Amino acid sequence: MTHSIEIKELKLSFGAVTVLEDLNLQVGQGEFLVLLGSSGCGKSTLLNCIAGLLDITDGEIHIQGRNVTWEEPSQRGIGMVFQSYALYPQMTVEGNLTFGLKNARVPKDEIAKRIARAAEVLQIEPLLKRKPGALSGGQRQRVAIGRALVRDVDVFLFDEPLSNLDAKLRADLRVEIKRLHQTLKNTMIYVTHDQVEAMTLADRIAIMKGGQIMQLAPPSEIYNRPVNKYVAGFIGSPAMNFMEGQLDSTAQRFDTGRGLDFSVQGYEFASAPTSGPVWLGLRPEHIQSGRWAEGQPVQLEALVDMVEPMGSDTQVWAKVNGQDLRFRMDGQEAVAIGDRMPIGFDPARLSLFDKTTEKRL
Amino acid sequence: MSATEITTATRNASAVAPRGAKPKNPFAPRNIMLYGTLIIFSIYYLLPLYVMLVTSLKGMAEIRVGNVFSPPVEITFQPWVKAWSEACTGINCDGLSRGFWNSVRILIPSLILSVSVAALTGYVLACWRFKGSEIFFGILLLGAFIPYQVLLYPLVIILRELGLFGSLWGLVLVHTVFAMPINVLLFRNYFVALPEELFKAARVDGAGFWGIFFRIVVPMSLPIFVVSGIIQVTGIWNDFLFGVVYTRPENYPMTVQLNNIVNSVQGVKEYNVNMAATLLTGLVPLVVYFFSGRLFVRGIAAGAVKG
Ligand SMILES: Nc1ncnc2c1ncn2[C@@H]1O[C@H](COP(=O)(O)OP(=O)(O)OP(=O)(O)O)[C@@H](O)[C@H]1O
Ligand SMILES: [Mg+2]
Numbered sequence: 001m002t003h004s005i006e007i008k009e010l011k012l013s014f015g016a017v018t019v020l021e022d023l024n025l026q027v028g029q030g031e032f033l034v035l036l037g038s039s040g041c042g043k044s045t046l047l048n049c050i051a052g053l054l055d056i057t058d059g060e061i062h063i064q065g066r067n068v069t070w071e072e073p074s075q076r077g078i079g080m081v082f083q084s085y086a087l088y089p090q091m092t093v094e095g096n097l098t099f100g101l102k103n104a105r106v107p108k109d110e111i112a113k114r115i116a117r118a119a120e121v122l123q124i125e126p127l128l129k130r131k132p133g134a135l136s137g138g139q140r141q142r143v144a145i146g147r148a149l150v151r152d153v154d155v156f157l158f159d160e161p162l163s164n165l166d167a168k169l170r171a172d173l174r175v176e177i178k179r180l181h182q183t184l185k186n187t188m189i190y191v192t193h194d195q196v197e198a199m200t201l202a203d204r205i206a207i208m209k210g211g212q213i214m215q216l217a218p219p220s221e222i223y224n225r226p227v228n229k230y231v232a233g234f235i236g237s238p239a240m241n242f243m244e245g246q247l248d249s250t251a252q253r254f255d256t257g258r259g260l261d262f263s264v265q266g267y268e269f270a271s272a273p274t275s276g277p278v279w280l281g282l283r284p285e286h287i288q289s290g291r292w293a294e295g296q297p298v299q300l301e302a303l304v305d306m307v308e309p310m311g312s313d314t315q316v317w318a319k320v321n322g323q324d325l326r327f328r329m330d331g332q333e334a335v336a337i338g339d340r341m342p343i344g345f346d347p348a349r350l351s352l353f354d355k356t357t358e359k360r361l
Numbered sequence: 362m363s364a365t366e367i368t369t370a371t372r373n374a375s376a377v378a379p380r381g382a383k384p385k386n387p388f389a390p391r392n393i394m395l396y397g398t399l400i401i402f403s404i405y406y407l408l409p410l411y412v413m414l415v416t417s418l419k420g421m422a423e424i425r426v427g428n429v430f431s432p433p434v435e436i437t438f439q440p441w442v443k444a445w446s447e448a449c450t451g452i453n454c455d456g457l458s459r460g461f462w463n464s465v466r467i468l469i470p471s472l473i474l475s476v477s478v479a480a481l482t483g484y485v486l487a488c489w490r491f492k493g494s495e496i497f498f499g500i501l502l503l504g505a506f507i508p509y510q511v512l513l514y515p516l517v518i519i520l521r522e523l524g525l526f527g528s529l530w531g532l533v534l535v536h537t538v539f540a541m542p543i544n545v546l547l548f549r550n551y552f553v554a555l556p557e558e559l560f561k562a563a564r565v566d567g568a569g570f571w572g573i574f575f576r577i578v579v580p581m582s583l584p585i586f587v588v589s590g591i592i593q594v595t596g597i598w599n600d601f602l603f604g605v606v607y608t609r610p611e612n613y614p615m616t617v618q619l620n621n622i623v624n625s626v627q628g629v630k631e632y633n634v635n636m637a638a639t640l641l642t643g644l645v646p647l648v649v650y651f652f653s654g655r656l657f658v659r660g661i662a663a664g665a666v667k668g
Contacts, residue, residue, distance in 0.1 A: 053561045074567030086558035090580040099576070100566030147566070 003062070004029045004155060004187035005050065010059035012049055019045045020211045023059070030185045034198040037208035038234070043191040046208075047157050050189065052076050064154050074103070076155075079148025083160040085140040087132035093143050094128040097150050111150075118149040121180065138169045145180070158190040162197065174200060195235060199223070207231045225270075225351070229358040232281045232351050238315060240351070241325050243280045247352070247361075251275050254352075260321035262298045266347040270360050277355035284315070286349040287327035289341055296344025302327075304339040318343075417441065417636035424632050440633035444641055448634055450621035452610060457638050460618025463529075464598060464645075467614055471533045471597050475540035476589050480582075482541070483548025484574055488560055498549065505542035513606060520607060527609045535603050540596070544589045551585040552578060587656040595646040615642050 005027040012020040019042045027033050035043045048054040050061060052073040061069050068076045087096050097118060101111045119125045122142045132140055141161055148156055161177075162170045178201055181188055192198055198205050199219045207214045207222065207230075215227045226232035232240050245256040247264070251273035255261035264280075288296055302318035302325065313331045317324070320343070327343060329335065352361040386392075412429050417440050419433040427434075446456040453459070485491075486498050516535060517526065525531035555578065563573045579586075604614040613621075619642045623635045650657070 048561070051561075051565060053564060072567075073561075073565045078565065080562065080565045082558040082562060084556055084558050086556060086562040088559065088563070088577055099563075099568070103567035103572060147562070151566075 002029070003027060004031065004064060005189070006060075006062040007050070008060040008062075010046075010049060010061065011057045012045060012054060013057045018057075018211070020049070023211070023213065025206065025213065025216070027187055027189065028203075030187055032181050032188045032190065032201055032203045034202035034205045035189065035191045035208055036193065036195070036198040036205050036234075038193060041208045042211040043193075043208055044159055045211075047080075047159050047189060047191050050076075050155075051078055051080050051157055074100070077153045078155045078157055079151045079153045080157040081141070081144045081148050081159070081161045083163055085132070085144045085164075087140055087143055087147075089132055092129055092131055093124065093135070093146075096132065096143060097128075097146055100147065100151055114150040114152060118146040121149065121183070122146050122176075137165050138173060141165065141173060142176075145177075149184075154186060156186050156188045158188065160191055160193070163192070163194070170194075170197075177201065195237060199235075207234060224349075225360065226281075227360050229279055229281070229353045232353070236283055236285075238284050238326055238328075240281045240283050241327075243282070243323055244355070245278060245280060247273075247275045247278050249275050254278070254280055256321075256323055258322050260300075260323050262300065264347040264350060264352070266297060267350050267352060268348065269352075274354075274361060278361065279353040279355060279358065281351035281353065282325075282345060283349065284327045287325070287343050287345050289316070289327060289329045289343045290333060293342040293344035297346055299342060299344040302341055302343045304335060304337055304341065307335055307337060413636045413640055417444075417633050417640060419633055421629070421631060421633060440631070440637040441641070443631075444622070444634045444638035448622045448631075448638060449625055450618065451625050452621075457615060457618055457622065457641055460613060460615035461641075463612055463618075464615040466529060467532055467536070467604070467612075468594065468597050468645075470530075471536035471540075472590065472593050474533060475537040475544065475593050475597075476586065478537060479541060479544030479589060480548050480579075480586070481574070482545045483550075483552055484578060486545065486549045487552035487555075488573070488578070489570065498545075501542055501545055503542075505546075509539070509602065513602075517606065526607065527612075529608065529612055532603060532607045532612070535607055536593075536597050536600070539603075540593055543592065547585055547589055547592075548582075551582055555581060584656060587653055591649055591653055591657050594649050598645050 003026045005025070007023060007025040010020055010023040010025075011018065023046065035046060037043050045054065049056050050063075052068065052071060056069070059069075060067060063076055063078065066077075073080075087093075088099065091099065094115065097115050098111055101114065106114075115128070119128060122145060124139065124142050124146060127135060127139055127143070132143065135143065141164075144161070158177075162173055165173065174197055177190075181201075190197075190201060202219050204216060204218050205222050206216045209230055215222055215231045217225075217227075222231065222235055226235060229242070233242070243254075243256055243260075245254050245260075247254055251269070252263060252265050253261055254264050289302070293299055300320050302316075302320050304316055304318050305324075306317040308315040308317075309331060311331055313328045314333070314335060315326065315328055316335060317326050319325070325343075335341070353359060354361055415432050416424060416429065418436050418438070419427070420435065420437050420439070423434060444457055446458050447454060448456045482501075486494055520526040520531045520534070523531070525534060559577060560573060563577050568576060598614075599616060600614065601616040601620065604617045608614070619638050622638055
């Protein structure tokens with residue numbers, strides 16, 4: 001049994017609308033998988049299919065080696081945490097935690113043991129007798145996690161658990177979830193549209209678009225080697241710079257055709273190098289400027305258009321031979337609109353995508 | 362004295378400087394309209410009640426000579442006693458009490474049955490959608506627009522075939538059926554507004570159809586149960602038509618009994634007894650409103666906000 005969750009050729013339609021089609025996914029034991037994608041791409045739908053809350057149209061779902069395609073949510077060995085917490089308002093925290101266990105007719109002493117453990121792990125012991133209405137957002141989400149925890153299951157499903165919380169609390173709970181995963185070593189599937197959550201928590205990230213998984217890979221690979229232009233533009237903040245242009249016949253030089261051309265020697269092609277029309281992607285944080293531009297394989301001159309100081313660093317919008325380019329520089333460096341400054345970068349950090357298929361070259 | 366102190370001093374001196382709560386004008390046109398309307402409508406509804414009350418406390422002699430609005434000179438409860446236990450219909454002379462107990466025996470099962478069936482139907486329509494559930498709901502709502510008169514006779518036949526015609530249970534069934542459209546609408550709309558993720562969470566927690574209903578939905582829906590309950594209590598208690606049509610004289614509800622007492626033509630018209638009888642009949646809905654009016658308003662408002 002190598003996979004914790006295995007999804008085969010999953011299809012889900014709401015009437016005439018097909019949301020998921022021919023989706024295959026394997027999640028390893030103890031893996032933390034993040035589903036990331038823009039709103040409406042089918043993340044929650046996929047999670048609900050795994051949980052059994054939606055009846056799928058076609059395909060199979062296996063959890064811990066068991067085909068659970070036709071099983072009820074409660075029999076699938078999963079725990080789920082929702083965005084809106086979904087705590088039962090008229091029950092105490094303890095009632096919320098024990099509800100599922102009582103339904104499953106778990107013996108009393110066993111229930112007590114599990115509650116005690118969950119309460120300790122999540123530090124909600126003092127809250128057990130309170131109603132959810134008397135808790136703060138962070139405490140509620142902790143109770144919601146506790147409700148999944150006491151079920152003693154192998155798989156946790158999170159549907160944007162932190163998006164109702166304020167920024168600081170979100171950061172705190174993010175760390176707690178990561179710690180929880182390290183302690184429990186359960187398989188976790190976590191839906192979010194927050195990049196930072198995805199990058200920090202995930203063992204692997206699945207980038208979804210229109211009901212399909214665009215790329216499934218560890219965070220660093222998603223960041224450094226996005227498989228297509230969509231993924232490249234989606235990951236990273238500020239977003240990647242894209243330039244339209246042409247690779248020459250040797251596939252060594254890039255030319256926008258509007259007065260900007262440079263060598264891309266050093267770029268690692270995913271397959272055999274090809275020439276022709278391409279999109280070139282360059283992350284703002286991979287562009288060096290000022291004196292750090294010296295020694296970079298590619299060197300250009302930029303005319304500063306606009307400046308956004310952020311304290312730790314400064315975002316610069318510039319024009320390079322008629323091409324818009326955004327880059328970051330040290331927040332301590334002085335820069336003003338209209339300045340000319342040298343910039344440079346390493347072609348090894350570029351991304352090249354085919355113009356028509358938008359796939360990585 | 363520094364410059365700032367001077368300005369503070371001047372500000373305190375002039376009382377008209379705008380500061381704090383804005384003064385209100387009690388005689389603004391808006392208030393006159395609002396309270397004027399309220400007062401007129403209160404008089405419109407309370408005056409008849411007042412006349413009934415004072416008349417029911419007067420003796421016949423006093424009624425004959427006096428003004429209807431004048432308070433009783435000599436208060437007597439005799440009319441109330443008579444209305445309750447001695448007033449005559451064409452058939453018997455044991456007053457309203459018989460009708461009261463009949464009404465209670467009709468009300469309780471009808472109330473329980475109609476509210477619980479409506480709640481369950483609303484629950485299914487809101488939380489366990491099935492193919493065609495929206496159409497089903499549409500048809501159910503259509504029922505609210507069909508005039509009772511149209512259904513009266515077909516229902517007689519149906520009850521006869523079921524062997525329930527003339528019995529209390531036949532009437533209970535009729536009340537339950539006629540309660541469906543409005544009450545299902547109430548419950549469904551209330552349940553639809555409950556957060557969907559709660560149902561999902563409950564399903565993951567292994568609660569089934571009944572578990573979710575009784576453990577999650579019902580405890581969260583007290584206001585709408587109260588609203589539905591009040592609508593049913595008043596509706597069933599005030600019903601006259603179904604009572605006359607579907608039961609036999611020994612099972613007539615209080616309203617029918619009241620009618621028979623008031624309309625029986627034997628000797629003089631005893632206005633005081635009639636008034637007392639009418640007040641007695643209206644007492645139950647009145648009491649229900651007094652004690653749960655606040656919850657009623659809250660339930661209606663909650664339903665409105667959640668849409
Ligand atoms: N009951 C439904 N009937 C029809 N279409 C639906 C239904 N539920 C969801 N959809 C559609 O399915 C698509 C995917 O929805 P889903 O909720 O999975 O998106 P999501 O990725 O979770 O988005 P978000 O990040 O906003 O939560 C959407 O386009 C949505 O309109
Ligand atoms: Mg979602």
